[in-house]
Every structure is written in structure tokens, then in C-alpha cells.
Amino acid sequence: xxxxxxxxxxxxxxxxxxxxxQPSWWERxxxxxxxxxxxxxxxxxxxxxxxxxxFAGLVTVSLSWALPMPPAQAVLITMMLSFALMCALAxxxxxxxxxxxxxxxxxxxxxxxxxxxxxKEILS
Amino acid sequence: xxxxxxxxxxxxxxxxVGLLLAWLLYSIFLTGTLSFFQSEITLWMKPELHGxxxxxxxxxxxxxxxxxxxxxxxxxxIVLPGERDSVIEASWTEPGQKEGKSLTLDAATGxxxxxxxxxxxxxxxxxxxxxxxxxxxxGRWIVCIATMFMFVAIVSGVIVHKKIFKEFxxxxxxxxxxxxxxxxxATSVLALPFHLMxxxxxxxxxxxxxxxxGVESVYQGDVRQHIQELGLRSAPEAKPPxxxxxxxxxDPAPLLQQAEQRWPRGIARITVSQPGTDKxxxxxxxxxxxxxxxxxxxxxxRFDGVTGQPLPSPPRPDGGTSAAIYNLLTNLxxxxxxxxxLRWCFFLSGLLGAAMIATGLILWVSKRLPAQxxxxxxxxxxxxxxxxxxxxxxxxxxxxxxxxxRLLPVAMAQRADWEIRSLFTAWALCLLHPLxxxxxxxxxxxxxLAALLYAGLPLFSFALPGSHLFATLAHGQWxxxxxxxxxxAFAALFGFTAWKLVKQPLxxxxxxxxxxxxxxxxPV
Numbered sequence: 001x002x003x004x005x006x007x008x009x010x011x012x013x014x015x016x017x018x019x020x021x022q023p024s025w026w027e028r029x030x031x032x033x034x035x036x037x038x039x040x041x042x043x044x045x046x047x048x049x050x051x052x053x054x055f056a057g058l059v060t061v062s063l064s065w066a067l068p069m070p071p072a073q074a075v076l077i078t079m080m081l082s083f084a085l086m087c088a089l090a091x092x093x094x095x096x097x098x099x100x101x102x103x104x105x106x107x108x109x110x111x112x113x114x115x116x117x118x119x120k121e122i123l124s
Numbered sequence: 125x126x127x128x129x130x131x132x133x134x135x136x137x138x139x140x141v142g143l144l145l146a147w148l149l150y151s152i153f154l155t156g157t158l159s160f161f162q163s164e165i166t167l168w169m170k171p172e173l174h175g176x177x178x179x180x181x182x183x184x185x186x187x188x189x190x191x192x193x194x195x196x197x198x199x200x201x202i203v204l205p206g207e208r209d210s211v212i213e214a215s216w217t218e219p220g221q222k223e224g225k226s227l228t229l230d231a232a233t234g235x236x237x238x239x240x241x242x243x244x245x246x247x248x249x250x251x252x253x254x255x256x257x258x259x260x261x262x263g264r265w266i267v268c269i270a271t272m273f274m275f276v277a278i279v280s281g282v283i284v285h286k287k288i289f290k291e292f293x294x295x296x297x298x299x300x301x302x303x304x305x306x307x308x309x310a311t312s313v314l315a316l317p318f319h320l321m322x323x324x325x326x327x328x329x330x331x332x333x334x335x336x337x338g339v340e341s342v343y344q345g346d347v348r349q350h351i352q353e354l355g356l357r358s359a360p361e362a363k364p365p366x367x368x369x370x371x372x373x374x375d376p377a378p379l380l381q382q383a384e385q386r387w388p389r390g391i392a393r394i395t396v397s398q399p400g401t402d403k404x405x406x407x408x409x410x411x412x413x414x415x416x417x418x419x420x421x422x423x424x425x426r427f428d429g430v431t432g433q434p435l436p437s438p439p440r441p442d443g444g445t446s447a448a449i450y451n452l453l454t455n456l457x458x459x460x461x462x463x464x465x466l467r468w469c470f471f472l473s474g475l476l477g478a479a480m481i482a483t484g485l486i487l488w489v490s491k492r493l494p495a496q497x498x499x500x501x502x503x504x505x506x507x508x509x510x511x512x513x514x515x516x517x518x519x520x521x522x523x524x525x526x527x528x529x530r531l532l533p534v535a536m537a538q539r540a541d542w543e544i545r546s547l548f549t550a551w552a553l554c555l556l557h558p559l560x561x562x563x564x565x566x567x568x569x570x571x572x573l574a575a576l577l578y579a580g581l582p583l584f585s586f587a588l589p590g591s592h593l594f595a596t597l598a599h600g601q602w603x604x605x606x607x608x609x610x611x612x613a614f615a616a617l618f619g620f621t622a623w624k625l626v627k628q629p630l631x632x633x634x635x636x637x638x639x640x641x642x643x644x645x646x647p648v
Contacts, residue, residue, distance in 0.1 A: 048276075057337045064338035070444065072353040075338040077446040082335045083275070083327045090276045091283070094137040095130050 034098070043099035047106055052089035055110050056082040062113030065120065131284055138280040142484055143507070145270045147514040150481040152267060154518055155252035156322075157474030159245065160459055160467055161607075163208040166244030168607040169529045171591040173239050177599065178205040178231035183391055186212045187376050189234035190396070193227065194218070198363070200396040205231045206411050207464055210603060241539040242529055248522070253326075256544070261333065268330050275323045281312060301490045308483040311476045318473040319480070325457035328450065354443035356419050356450070361438060366401040373399050374432040376406065383408040383425050396429065404429025407437070412463070416455045417448035482515045489563075509558040509566075516570035517554030519618070523577035524550035526611075530584050568625050575619035582608035 003019075023031070033039065060078045067074035089106060096102035128136065158165065167173060183204055189212075190200045197216035205211060212234075215226035227236045250256075254263035295306045312319065327334065332347055343350050351357050373396070383391055392411040398404050407426045415422065426435040443450075455461060459470055489511060492504045500508070528546035532539055558566035585592040585608060596605040 056335065060335055060338045061341045064342050069446075070353075071342050072350055073444045073446040075342050075350060076354060076443070076450060078338050079331045079335050080328055080446070080450060083272070083324065083331075086272065087275050087279055091134065091137070091280060095133045 034100075040099045044093045044096075044102055047099075047102055048090035048093035051093070051103070051106055052086040055089055055106060056086045058110055058113040058117070059085055062116045066116065134280040134283040138277055138284055139488070141273050141280065142277040142481075143488055145273050146481055146485050147510050148266075148270050149274050150478055150485075150514055151518055152252050152270060153474065153478045153481060155248045155522075157471060157478060158522070159249035159252055160471050160474065162245030162249045164245070164603050164607055165248070166242075166246060167209060167211075167603055169242045169244045169526070170239035171585075171588045173211050173228065173237055174591045174596065174601060174604055176205070176211045176231045176237065177601075178210055182212065182231045183380050183394065184377060185231075185234040186214065186229065187394065187396070189229055190214060190216070191373070191399070193236075194225075195400055196369075198398060200394070200399060202394040202396075204391055204393065204411075206390070206392055208603070210601065211237065240529075240534045242543060243540045247525075247540075247544060253329075256548075264330060264333065268327065268334055271323055271326045275320075275327070278312075278316075278319055278323060282316070285309070285313075301487065304483055304487040304490050308480060308487050311480040311483055315473040315476040315480075318470070319477050321453065322457055322474070322477070325453040328453055329457060353441060354447045354450075355441040356443065356447060361397075363398060364403045366398060366403050368402040369400060371400060371402045371404070371430055373404060373429055374406075374427070379406060379408075379427050379432060383410075386425070387411070399429065402430055405435055412461060416452045416461065419447075419451050419455075482511075485511050485515065508563050509555070512558040512563070512566045512570055513551075513555030516567065516574055516618075517551055519574045519614070520554050520570060520577060521547045521551035523574060523581065526581055527577065527584075530581070530588075564625065568622050571618045571622035571625065575615045575622060578611050578615035578618065581611050 060082045063078040063081075064071070064075045067078065069077075092106070093102045096105065183202075186202045186204065190197075190202060193214070194200065194216040196219065198219045199217055201215045203209070203213040210231060212229040212231055213226065214229055215224050217224040228239060229235065230237050247256075253267050254260075255266060256263075258266070295303070295310055297303050332339065336345070336347070339345060339347055339350050380391070387410040390411040391408050393409040395407045395409075396404065397407075405426055406429050407424050409424045410422075420440075424437055426437050427433065428435055459467060462470070485507070489504065489508055492501075525543055525547040528543040532542055536542065554570060557570065561569065582593060589595070591604060593605060593608050595601070596608070
């Protein structure tokens with residue numbers, strides 16, 4: 001059987017690297033995405049700072065319409081609760097097992113008010 | 125990446141979210157705590173007003189003074205001396221002019237008093253929620269972002285603690301880092317409800333700026349409409365057109381008597397609308413009467429200005445439970461309608477909050493002492509310098525502000541601005557000084573300076589007749605005497621801390637880990 005290192009290559013490092021299977025570019029990307037600590041922290045921070053604000057905003061608008069009380073009170077109470085929501089999402093962003101999971105759950109939860117508002121737009 | 129446990133992850137979060145904006149939060153907390161007494165601080169900074177002594181005839185005197193000063197005004201607003209002020213604050217609007225005028229009147233004579241130009245305690249109050257000299261609205265946004273960081277820090281801090289009640293009673297002094305941890309836990313847990321309330325209500329006070337999307341969507345951005353529907357603020361009352369002028373105002377003495385009989389605590393405010401006309405009315409507000417769930421004093425007494433007959437006050441819309449909750453939290457934050465005892469309780473809790481942030485910062489530094497390497501990494505050195513400059517530096521800067529108030533010539537142009545410049549100059553110097561000294565020296569020097577500055581202020585008052593402790597205590601002028609005594613209490617606190625630091629034997633300062641020392645000594 002003809003092995004690549006039998007081409008007459010004598011450099012030891014090259015022979016060794018030729019015999020270990022190299023990961024493809026997407027395998028390298030996945031490794032980086034899952035194991036880079038810096039990326040993990042940055043992703044969580046973006047979720048905690050900007051994602052939480054967006055999420056709280058969506059829920060505020062959605063609940064302001066959805067709550068069964070006079071509109072003035074509904075708007076007020078959702079505004080007041082929004083900050084607790086922001087904090088909860090920030091804590092989740094850093095407590096989740098991975099940044100991927102943090103973002104995934106956050107996007108899923110954000111889909112609920114988003115869909116509600118979309119339907120409201122379409123049906124009105 | 126290895127996943128951290130829930131408490132571990134929150135411990136990391138707590139450290140970083142706490143550290144990043146800690147110096148800003150300490151400044152906000154300290155100036156905010158002082159703002160609980162902003163009226164008293166402003167009064168102390170205007171010694172010309174200290175001679176004013178209110179008595180039973182002050183309300184009548186005030187109305188007579190207004191009759192002399194502004195007989196044709198559209199509205200008189202008179203704030204009578206109460207628990208937090210000993211002078212009459214009168215303001216009025218002339219017909220056709222948008223800008224109102226205001227004067228301070230002596231409570232005993234009704235004559236206008238001219239006090240030195242100063243921003244007083246109000247500067248500290250405004251600094252604490254919008255900082256200084258930062259274009260609107262960026263200062264407020266910075267403070268609000270910091271507040272959110274603080275809230276996350278508090279919540280993650282609570283998550284981190286396993287035995288929150290046990291930590292209430294744990295304090296192990298003299299053990300370096302562990303003592304700082306205990307101090308940080310104790311100051312946090314002792315006033316935890318206060319810290320949670322003050323942080324969250326701080327966000328609520330700016331909620332129309334931070335989270336306007338509900339109002340944008342449901343009210344198309346008409347915030348005023350929303351506020352009026354909730355009864356949070358009354359719509360400005362329309363003034364009925366005047367048909368006759370030169371009508372003398374009814375003698376207020378019997379009306380005042382009625383109000384005082386009904387309200388044993390006294391009258392806080394008098395409003396007279398369109399005096400000297402036939403559509404005039406007089407309204408009295410009771411001192412201290414208000415429910416925390418309301419946004420205004422309840423049930424003012426209103427009388428017709430010509431006949432003296434009682435009139436009904438305009439009705440207020442009911443905002444329901446959500447408005448009551450909003451009012452409750454924001455009134456707690458602003459300490460509206462609060463008694464003297466509650467004000468002091470909140471003041472002490474606020475100081476505990478500032479101590480919580482300070483001990484947290486010192487704890488961070490003490491965990492990273494340069495024992496092993498012998499030199500301090502850049503990050504730790506930066507935190508050390510900022511710690512001294514902020515924790516000890518801000519009190520020094522505020523003392524400089526008070527000293528400038530005492531020393532600058534009364535007739536100086538732009539006096540108030542120069543007082544503020546003194547504060548920031550002193551603060552800048554306090555931030556530069558630790559760069560030139562080692563950590564322990566810097567702390568001792570700044571704390572000693574703070575102690576001397578605060579101790580000197582009440583002593584300097586002996587140069588001001590009527591403002592020093594003998595005079596104020598003799599006349600029962602507790603608003604001023606209390607301030608002087610509190611300044612001395614702070615001086616004692618700083619002095620005691622500096623003394624403890626001086627006494628601390630050098631051996632316990634840097635704590636080399638025993639393992640590292642043994643490893644170095646063991647034969648390799």
C-alpha cells in the first residue's frame with residue numbers, strides 16, 4: 001500500500017502532519033465556536049446587555065396590548081416589570097451551560113411576543 | 125468549555141458586573157444618600173438664612189408679604205417652613221410672563237433674605253442621577269445603565285449566598301481578605317431590602333426614558349396623556365377668565381385658623397390663584413399628610429378668595445393598583461412625605477450601601493495582593509488607584525465643596541460654579557495622588573485629610589455669627605446643628621479608619637500563601 005509519506009519526504013514534521021487527518025474548515029470553525037472562552041463571554045455579554053433590552057421591549061409592547069385591564073394600567077405595569085425581565089435574562093445569559101444554549105432559549109422565548117405582535121399586525 | 129455551576133457562574137458574573145462600574149456606582153450611591161438631606165445641606169450652605177425662626181404667625185406674615193411683593197401676580201406659591209426648612213420660600217408668576225420669580229423670606233419678619241449664591245445640596249442630588257456637564261440625556265443613560273448593572277450585581281450576589289441568614293451574624297475581624305468578605309456580606313445583607321428597593325425604584329423613575337415602547341405602541345408616544353390617565357400628575361388647572369380686578373383678598377386669618385384646627389401638624393404650603401380678582405381662590409396643603417401610594421398630598425383645603433367660602437378641589441383620576449405601586453416605590457426612593465426618623469434610617473441604609481460597594485472593591489484588591497510576584501499587575505494597580513481616589517476621594521471632594529462654600533467671597537461672580545469646580549478639582553487631585561504613593565500610604569493620607577477637612581468645617585462656623593454650634597443649639601436650630609454634628613461624626617469615622625490602618629502591623633498586610641512560601645524554601 002502506498003502511503004503519502006513514502007513519496008520520498010524526509011522532513012519528520014511534514015511526515016507526521018501528513019499522517020494525522022487534518023480537520024476540515026467547518027470542523028475547525030465549530031471547534032472555535034464551542035471552545036473559545038472569549039467568544040463565549042462576548043456572546044453572553046451581548047445577550048445580557050442588548051438581547052435583554054430587546055426581549056424586555058418586545059414583552060412590554062406585547063403585554064401592554066394583551067393584559068386585560070385599562071390600557072393605562074397595562075402599559076404602566078409592563079413598564080415596571082420590564083426591568084426585572086432584563087435582569088432575569090442577564091442572569092440566564094451567564095448561568096446557561098453554554099452561550100449557544102443561552103441564545104437559543106432567549107430567542108425561543110422572544111418568539112412568543114414577536115409572534116403575538118406579528119399576528120396583531122396581520123389581523124388588524 | 126467546561127460549564128460552571130449555577131452559583132459559580134453567578135459568582136463570576138457578580139464579580140465582573142460589580143467591578144466594572146463600581147466607582148461610578150459608589151459616587152451615585154454616596155451623593156444619592158446625601159441627597160436625602162439635600163434641603164438641610166442647602167440651608168447649611170446659606171448661613172444668611174440661619175437666623176430665621178418660624179413661629180405661629182408665619183403663615184399670616186407670608187401672605188401679607190406676598191400682598192406687598194406681588195399684588196397682581198397670577199399665582200402665589202408659598203412653601204412654609206416645616207421639618208426640613210426654616211425659611212419661607214415664595215414664588216409667583218406675573219401675568220403674561222412665562223418665567224416665574226422666587227424669593228426667600230424670613231419666617232419671623234416676612235422680609236426678603238439674600239443668601240449667598242450656591243447650588244447647595246441640589247447639586248449633589250442632580251449629580252447623582254444625571255452626573256455633571258454631560259449633555260442631556262447621556263448623563264441619565266449612563267446612570268441608568270449603571271443602575272441596571274447594580275441590580276444584576278445584587279441579584280447575582282443573593283444567588284451566590286448559601287447561608288444568607290448566617291452571614292448576617294458573621295464577622296471575623298483582623299483576618300485580611302476574609303474580614304473584607306464578611307464586611308461586604310454584612311453591609312449588603314443588613315440593608316438588602318433597601319438596596320433592592322432603591323435600585324429598582326431608581327430604574328422606575330426613568331422608565332419613560334428607558335422603556336417607552338409600551339407608550340409608543342398603545343398611546344402613539346403621547347406620554348402626557350398616559351400620565352394624566354393614571355392620575356400621576358394633575359393636568360394644569362385652567363384659570364377662569366377674570367371679570368373684575370382690584371377686589372381685595374379675604375382676610376386669611378380665620379381661614380388659617382380653620383386649617384390649623386383641622387390639621388394639628390400644620391400647613392405645609394399655601395397656593396393663591398389670581399389674587400386681587402374676583403376669581404381668586406386660596407388653597408392649603410397639610411404638612412406631612414400623604415399616603416405613600418399617592419403622588420400628592422391628600423385633601424387640600426380650598427377657599428374662595430373673595431368670600432372665604434369653602435370650595436371643592438378638582439377631582440383626581442384613579443390609577444388603580446399599578447399606579448399605587450409605582451407611587452409607593454418612587455415615593456420611597458425620593459423619600460417624599462417621610463418623617464425625620466425614616467429619613468435618618470434611609471440615610472444610614474444608604475451609607476451601608478456605599479460601604480457595600482467600597483468593601484466589595486477592597487475585597488477585589490485584597491484577593492489579588494502582589495504577594496507572590498512582588499510587583500502589581502496593571503489591572504490590580506488600576507483598581508487600587510481608583511479605589512483610593514473614589515472611596516476616600518469623593519468625601520474629600522465634597523468636603524472641598526463645603527469649604528469653598530465657606531471661604532469663597534459672598535459677592536463673587538459665578539460663585540456657585542466655582543464651588544462646583546472646587547469639588548471636581550479636589551476629586552481629580554485625589555485620583556492622581558495614589559499614583560505617586562504606595563497603596564497603604566495613599567489610603568492613610570487621604571483618610572486623614574478627609575478627617576481633618578470634615579472636623580474643621582463646624583469649627584470654621586464660629587467665624588459666622590448665628591451659624592455655629594453654640595448659637596444653633598441655643599436657638600433649637602436643629603437643621604443646622606444636626607449638619608455640624610454629622611460632619612463631626614464623619615470626621616471621627618475617617619479618623620478612626622486612618623488610625624486603624626496606621627496601627628495595622630505590616631506583617632498582616634501582604635499575606636503570602638503558605639504553600640508558595642514553603643515551595644520557595646524547599647530544596648529544589
